[in-house]
Amino acid sequence: MTYIAKPKFHHPGLKKNELGYTHRDYEGKISTLCAGCGHDSITASIIEACYELSIEPHRVAKISGIGCSSKTPDYFLGNSHGFNSVHGRMPSVLTGANLANRDLIYLGVSGDGDSASIGFGQFAHSIRRGVNMTYIVENNGVYGLTKGQFSATADRGSKSKKGVTNTDNAIDLVAIALQLGATFVARSFSGDKTQLVPLIAAAIRHKGASFIDVISPCIAFNNHAGSTKSFDYVREHNDAVNRLDVLVGRDPIAVDYAPGTVQMVEQHDGSKIALRKIDADYDPHDRLGAQAFLQKHAAKGQIVTGLLYVDPDAEDLHEHLNTVETPLNTLEADTLCPGSAVLDKFNASLR
Amino acid sequence: MSDKKPISSVNDFVVRFANVNGSGSASANEMFARAILRHGVPVSPRNIFPSNIQGLPTWYEVRVTEDGHLGARGGVDMMVAMNPQTWDKDVAGIEPGGYLFYDSTKPMPSTKFRDDITVIGVPLTAITNSTYTDPRQRQLFKNIIYLGSLSALLDMDPKLIEQLIGEQYKGKEKLLSSNVHALHLGRDWALQNLKCPIGLRVKKSDKVGDRIFIEGNSAAALGAVYGGATVCAWYPITPSSSVAEAFTAHCKKYRHDPETGKAKYAIVQGEDELASIGIVIGASWNGARAFTATSGPGISLMTEFIGLSYFAEIPAVIMNIQRAGPSTGMPTRTQQCDIIACAYASHGDTKHVLLFPEDPAEAFEFAAAAFDLAERLQTTIFLMLDLDIGMNHRLCRPLKWDDAKQYDRGKVMTAEMLEEGRDFGRYLDVDGDGIPYRTYPGAHPTKGSYFTRGTSRDRYARYSEEGSVYADNMQRLVRKFETAQDLVPRPLQANAARPTKYGVIYFGSTSPAMDEAIGLLEARGHQLDRLRIRAFPFHSSVASFLAEHDFVYLVEQNRDAQLRQLIVNENGIDPVRLVPIVHYDGSPITARFIAKAIGDHQDHLKVTPLRKAVS
Numbered sequence: 010m011t012y013i014a015k016p017k018f019h020h021p022g023l024k025k026n027e028l029g030y031t032h033r034d035y036e037g038k039i040s041t042l043c044a045g046c047g048h049d050s051i052t053a054s055i056i057e058a059c060y061e062l063s064i065e066p067h068r069v070a071k072i073s074g075i076g077c078s079s080k081t082p083d084y085f086l087g088n089s090h091g092f093n094s095v096h097g098r099m100p101s102v103l104t105g106a107n108l109a110n111r112d113l114i115y116l117g118v119s120g121d122g123d124s125a126s127i128g129f130g131q132f133a134h135s136i137r138r139g140v141n142m143t144y145i146v147e148n149n150g151v152y153g154l155t156k157g158q159f160s161a162t163a164d165r166g167s168k169s170k171k172g173v174t175n176t177d178n179a180i181d182l183v184a185i186a187l188q189l190g191a192t193f194v195a196r197s198f199s200g201d202k203t204q205l206v207p208l209i210a211a212a213i214r215h216k217g218a219s220f221i222d223v224i225s226p227c228i229a230f231n232n233h234a235g236s237t238k239s240f241d242y243v244r245e246h247n248d249a250v251n252r253l254d255v256l257v258g259r260d261p262i263a264v265d266y267a268p269g270t271v272q273m274v275e276q277h278d279g280s281k282i283a284l285r286k287i288d289a290d291y292d293p294h295d296r297l298g299a300q301a302f303l304q305k306h307a308a309k310g311q312i313v314t315g316l317l318y319v320d321p322d323a324e325d326l327h328e329h330l331n332t333v334e335t336p337l338n339t340l341e342a343d344t345l346c347p348g349s350a351v352l353d354k355f356n357a358s359l360r
Numbered sequence: 361m362s363d364k365k366p367i368s369s370v371n372d373f374v375v376r377f378a379n380v381n382g383s384g385s386a387s388a389n390e391m392f393a394r395a396i397l398r399h400g401v402p403v404s405p406r407n408i409f410p411s412n413i414q415g416l417p418t419w420y421e422v423r424v425t426e427d428g429h430l431g432a433r434g435g436v437d438m439m440v441a442m443n444p445q446t447w448d449k450d451v452a453g454i455e456p457g458g459y460l461f462y463d464s465t466k467p468m469p470s471t472k473f474r475d476d477i478t479v480i481g482v483p484l485t486a487i488t489n490s491t492y493t494d495p496r497q498r499q500l501f502k503n504i505i506y507l508g509s510l511s512a513l514l515d516m517d518p519k520l521i522e523q524l525i526g527e528q529y530k531g532k533e534k535l536l537s538s539n540v541h542a543l544h545l546g547r548d549w550a551l552q553n554l555k556c557p558i559g560l561r562v563k564k565s566d567k568v569g570d571r572i573f574i575e576g577n578s579a580a581a582l583g584a585v586y587g588g589a590t591v592c593a594w595y596p597i598t599p600s601s602s603v604a605e606a607f608t609a610h611c612k613k614y615r616h617d618p619e620t621g622k623a624k625y626a627i628v629q630g631e632d633e634l635a636s637i638g639i640v641i642g643a644s645w646n647g648a649r650a651f652t653a654t655s656g657p658g659i660s661l662m663t664e665f666i667g668l669s670y671f672a673e674i675p676a677v678i679m680n681i682q683r684a685g686p687s688t689g690m691p692t693r694t695q696q697c698d699i700i701a702c703a704y705a706s707h708g709d710t711k712h713v714l715l716f717p718e719d720p721a722e723a724f725e726f727a728a729a730a731f732d733l734a735e736r737l738q739t740t741i742f743l744m745l746d747l748d749i750g751m752n753h754r755l756c757r758p759l760k761w762d763d764a765k766q767y768d769r770g771k772v773m774t775a776e777m778l779e780e781g782r783d784f785g786r787y788l789d790v791d792g793d794g795i796p797y798r799t800y801p802g803a804h805p806t807k808g809s810y811f812t813r814g815t816s817r818d819r820y821a822r823y824s825e826e827g828s829v830y831a832d833n834m835q836r837l838v839r840k841f842e843t844a845q846d847l848v849p850r851p852l853q854a855n856a857a858r859p860t861k862y863g864v865i866y867f868g869s870t871s872p873a874m875d876e877a878i879g880l881l882e883a884r885g886h887q888l889d890r891l892r893i894r895a896f897p898f899h900s901s902v903a904s905f906l907a908e909h910d911f912v913y914l915v916e917q918n919r920d921a922q923l924r925q926l927i928v929n930e931n932g933i934d935p936v937r938l939v940p941i942v943h944y945d946g947s948p949i950t951a952r953f954i955a956k957a958i959g960d961h962q963d964h965l966k967v968t969p970l971r972k973a974v975s
Contacts, residue, residue, distance in 0.1 A: 092812075337591065349761045
């Protein structure tokens, strides 16, 4: 299980980021997932994104539910506090944590069972509240830890390893997130690190509810012919609308894309997303258009990936609640307790 | 017409108002209760209401009690029968010699009345219809008009009611004068047409003192403000919703930064009770003081998280405003029925701390203390109120706060301590009290991080399925619970005037009825020592009390004598010596009920030697 420590030593010449951290500083324990699991690729992408952004590792709180995907926070950011909570309840735990201290970065990791079935309600409500978080679903369409039952994101007509055909309709979490008002919505593929790393980085920089659905094939129970979440199937049906790069405190010259096909998006915190448009008609600021685009392509059996929607001026839950800038968990009696004089007045009003 | 002498009583009677809910009667009725308080006479009012918004019967009962008996008394001396739907039952419920007050606009057949009561008719509808044209006004002022008539019948000082109206409608002159006008319409009609006063009278006294009149839910919510709660997550459920609503109101008043106007709190109405407790646990894990308020069905939903709080050792405060269960039960009726459900909530071996306040003043104190306890013990603390305390105005001592008090944030290892090289094991018992240190997320760049989980782990928070490691942790949790015994509010004992072999244990909202019952029992010649339990785990004085008495009565407001079960289970007591006295019909327990039940049992015990003699 998740208790294997990784040796800390590394090559002295290992590259450092702006804060002087090496890639290794963003790693966690050795994964105990199956060899070749898509989730491990996502873990690698998270490590890469955090390194690239020069985030202080301990300023991230990583919160998950229960399942294979929810085990992964132990495999990255070893100096961060992690919380492997209750099945399907990552969103509420993350919401509470975020309310307590608005200064940390909140990374919610969940799976399709965790978010589309038992925790579908919590997924929906955390998104509609605009909690400032990066919510990653590692979506393999299957219950891996309990050995291969269909999840709610399994496509209708897809076949399980045992040969059973799924007759229930699938839940598309991206479509739901768009409908619920997520202000950053993306989909990617665990096998496409070039697309995924910048998406995670942009989501972390985004202020508001960021949601990324990452198709992540289950090597043990959902990588066979007839599955619509296998490596082969996703590669064949992947329809990327854009590729991006995240620019933080750097000049846009880092972008090597041809002019005219690049769209710059400036986020609230000043960071920029350089979007290389693959589909010329795709507008990532049009929520309705994104919904229609998704539906149209789903009908054709295509899996749309890329940054599907972003509202760079989004507000988060703290703004809705008008909370103080100081993290609530640092406030003490001197600022929280109204004191005895106020209480005397209160008493007097009740006589 | 009466074959029974009308009841004659000064400052000691019960008036019950029978209304239709949604008719606006509540504020007039509450004003009646407050007006009596202003005479210096204690009152104990209770809402008896349906789980409905408009059209169903609702009652408001005011016990006028010079002696300060704040429990429900039982019986009705005067019925203000404003609801045709419940007329027959209402009339039948009046004590012989009592009074019936009704709207006499429409003639009623004599069969609708009783011979042994005094019937007082006031043509309320006729008066309102001749004065007001707007239907809503007719409805609302009718309530004030009957209040006016009652003031004359009960010999109340109208100035004191006018004063209350003045306070309520301060700055709204038009409403103020029209309400005063309506009051006098009713009062004058009664003075001119009826024999005033009747046998029931309110006479000025000085028995209220500096006490305040407050609902338990509002007091508990204020306790959360004083106790430093910054995060509240809740889901609406009767009878607990007014806790979160009061917390919101108190925070709006006391918790905004005067310069920026920003809120030093966050309140989220969750999508359900699972989310509410999840938010509380997430916030507490991250070092904020957080709570939720709920009732029985909500507790059932929260139990998985409560187990996580116990096992992963995350503070949480849950205010449980109990109502009659099981299932949806009787949502608007009171009970103390979640004792077992909360004490052992969640799967696996768990035990939780419960606090039992007796009234709003203790609800305030215990609510504030709950946050210290939660952080000190790193576990869930239940504040066990019930509908009777929570949703009724109760006269109680003024709320008090010591300005020198600092919050006890418990064992938190700071960046400085980590820097000094202190050994940090999240589940390591360094002090022998079973309580480990925790760190807040983000505290230190390289030290003190750990992975919180509901799965088994070792003292350094590393995953482990080793049997010995698991058992070691479970044993430490037992030690921690033992530590809790001395931290929670202790039981309060009051001994009888003469030494006795009999004792009684009670808790929570039973308090005022029990205090009154002791007097009734003494009058019957029964001496009882009293122990009021204020928390679980039980302090050692509970075991001593049980050892010192041959028989101990356990007075509770649930069917299965749940506190008795808990005492038997936790103390290994012979259950025969613990006699359950249970009241569970959803109405608040009364002194009459307790005194009869205990008195009958005592009489029965006294008969035993005679039977022995026969055999």
